[in-house]
Amino acid sequence: MRLSAYVPVYTAALTLSAFLLFVVQPLYGKMVLPLLGGSPAVWNTAMLFFQIALLAGYAYAHVGARLLDPRAQAVLHIALFFVFAVLLPPAIPDGWLFDPDRDHPALWQLGVMALTIGGPFFVLSGTAPMLQKWFSHTPHPEAHDPYFLYAASNLGSMSALLAYPVVIEPLMALHTQALAWTGGYGGLVVLIGLCAILFWGPRTRTVGGRDAPTQARPAETITWSRRGLWMLLAFVPSSLMLGVTFHVTTDIAAVPLMWVIPLALYLGTFILAFARKQRVSYKYALYMQTFGLALVIIWSMSHAGLMVYFLFFAHLLLFFATALICHMDLARQRPSAHHLTEFFLFVSIGGALGGLFNALLAPVLFPAPFEYPLIIGLAVTLRFINEPGSGLRARWGSLSNTGLRATVVLLAAVAVAAGISVATDTPRPAHFVAVSLAAAALLLLQRRRWSYAIAASMALLYSTPLVYGLTDSSLLMERNFFGVVRVLDRPVSGKRVLMHGTTVHGVQPLAEAYKTVPLSYFHPNGPIGAVFAHLDDRDGPQAIAVLGLGAGTVACYAKMGRHFDFYEIDPDMIRIAQDPALFTYLSGCDSEYNIIAGDGRITLARAPEQHYDLVFVDAFSSDSVPMHLITAEAFELYRSKLKPGGLIAVNLSNRYLDLRPEVAAIARTLGLSVSHKQDGGGTHPGTDLVYVASRFAVLSSNPEIMAAFDADGWTRAESDPALRPWSDDYANILRAFGVGERPTRGVEEN
Secondary structure, three states, X not given: XXXXXXXXHHHHHHHHHHHHHHHHHHHHHHHHHHHHOOOOXXXXXXXXXXXXXXXXXXXXHHHHHHHOOHHHHHHHHHHHHHHHHHHOXXXXXXXXXXXXXXXXXXXXXXXXXXXXXXXXXXXXXXXXXXXXXXXXXOOOOOOOOHHHHHHHHHHHHHHHHHHHHHHHHHHOOHHHHHHHHHHHHHHHHHHHHHHHHHHHOOOOEEEOOEEEOOOOOOOOOOOHHHHHHHHHHHHHHXXXXXXXXXXXXXXXXXXXXHHHHHHHHHHHHHHHHHOOOOOOOHHHHHHHHHHHHHHHHHHHHOOOOOOHHHHHHHHHHHHHHHHHHHHHHHHHOOOOHHHHHHHHHHHXXXXXXXXXXXXXXXXXXXXXXXXXXXXXXXXXXXXXXXXXXXXXXXXXXXXXXXXHHHHHHHHHHHHHHHHHXXXXXXXXXXXXXXXXXXXXXHHHHOOXXXXXXXXHHHHHHHXXXXXXXXXXXXXXXXXXXXXXXXXXXXXXXXXXXEEEOOEXXXXXXXXXXXXXXXXXXXXXXXXXXXXXXXXXXXXXXXXXXXXXXXXXXXXXXXXXXXEEEEEEOOHHHHHHHHOOOOOOHHHHOOOEEEEEEOOHHHXXXXXXXXXEEEEXXXXXXXXXXXXXXXXHHHHHHHHHOEEEEEEEEEEOOOOOOOOHHXXXXXXXXXXXXXXXXXXXOXXXXXXOOEEOOEEEEEEEXXXXXXXXXXXXXXXXXXXXXXXXOOEOOEOOHHHHOOOOOOOOOOHHHO
């Protein structure tokens, strides 16, 4: 075969292999997400699994290249593709739809993924380094340096990540995606066979049963310190990718779009770092990192909680610049083609360690997401590690007078900002000046290596407690798979607050006389009060389903014969709500209630048909929307559990997303009517106890019921017929980013 055919065939195989490898990640992540309550940690755990499988694939490619004749390796590789094809198409078998282990959900998820998608992902993972190694055995003029084929692999990876939320997810149902992926898997087997044929000829030679490319091997010794550096430079971007993804998904939604943006940036830095022509200078990347770090510190310490787009930009810019610096250092450290598979093996070890640290170790080691600022601190200590012509002593420099002055300014500014944050609940001009000085000091310090590293780390560690309110008088703080839960008292406002992540999930008055008064979004003068007032007019026993427990506030809408079933997946939430030393809504409101542990949608499906008078959907993880609870299939389930004349109520209060059009589109599809009510908040009569602004929707198929809500000031919603409703196979999160004022979950409760 002509030499001109080598590169196109290998490029096609590498591109398709990488495309399949990365498109199956959001595909399968979306499959497993509903089983674990839509928690943002699902993606971090999924990424840990994929990184471990990638490591296993790279180890397989490396060991195979060392021990097997290339022809035997090709036969084995193609055979494994056929063996693991029995697990396709990707799916979670129906028999697996049981309650996950709530005490060890991450381990449960890893086990499910290993048994269902592990085999195909493993063999795909070994394909890229193996094909590049095979290419080095061909007589092609570029065979001595096959790293240029890495660009084809990155092209396939990036194409998958960009195509999934924009094209694949909107246009194809999940089962169709799985079938199409299986077809691509079969096509890849054909391309790999062609690649094997290209190096199968007489021009390929082997020595001693091991690989030996036709080009002369350069003499090169790989030390363990160099391997350790490879792993460290791969560890930092991997950990940061998961850290920034957790930040983004915690307060918005755990959906593929929010997953793939950081992952696409991560791959983009690989492409830039390993490109033949340097598109971004190392010096420019360093300045970009400092600028991004300054923006993150300003946002974190200025209480700019509603500046969501600014938040995205700052964190993503910092992550992109830091990952690019690490990957450029990694590219400079890459060995010759002879050590190619070893290089990728140790890079994958570093990536897997980053996933292990974020997904499994950090939730146990830290009460809040401290891993993110800690890894940023580690990253800035690695700056200039490959600066030409400098030893370590010269590289790090010393605390000069300028550096010392800038450090003092930065630390003083951080202290002032922290003091203002503790003393007041609202931003002040002095606060903004303080954090601006901190950012300016960082810019002055960026050439003072140790000064910069120490100051940046301290500023970031200071900012994380402020974001999570750890400077408040917290009575309790727990962290698990489902997030960070805190209980804290605010004596000035006379309230006890339950926080999940950065969002209020329940408020109770401290004064004994008002202990049973529902506050927050659940006040009697608010929309949910109107819903229960409507139910109060009905006679007979009533059953209420509440998806999301919080502090158990709605249990105080007690009535003779009314029973509450609370559906809650987070065991810490259940324990906190039932502890009378923390909250007394459940124990003090004399309501009959039952708590059903598990994902609300899965466990609600087991309830009797036509059993409830009201299904109230209020399940959020911090401010993140569990998307599988806001789909047409989910609402069809809710309707099937309602008695004739029953209601569905949904809490739509959210800092970032306007879900009214989505609920209206679902209602239109199911033949339901929907009305919305937006309340501006206020104070409980006769007190200074504040309840917050909120937005709710109520759905019913009964015209008389909806007319009663219309008469009570609710607004009937009409859906655009062209608007496609969200389903288990489709969700367009970009459409929900509304513009303008909207009720927010928790920010008024300070």
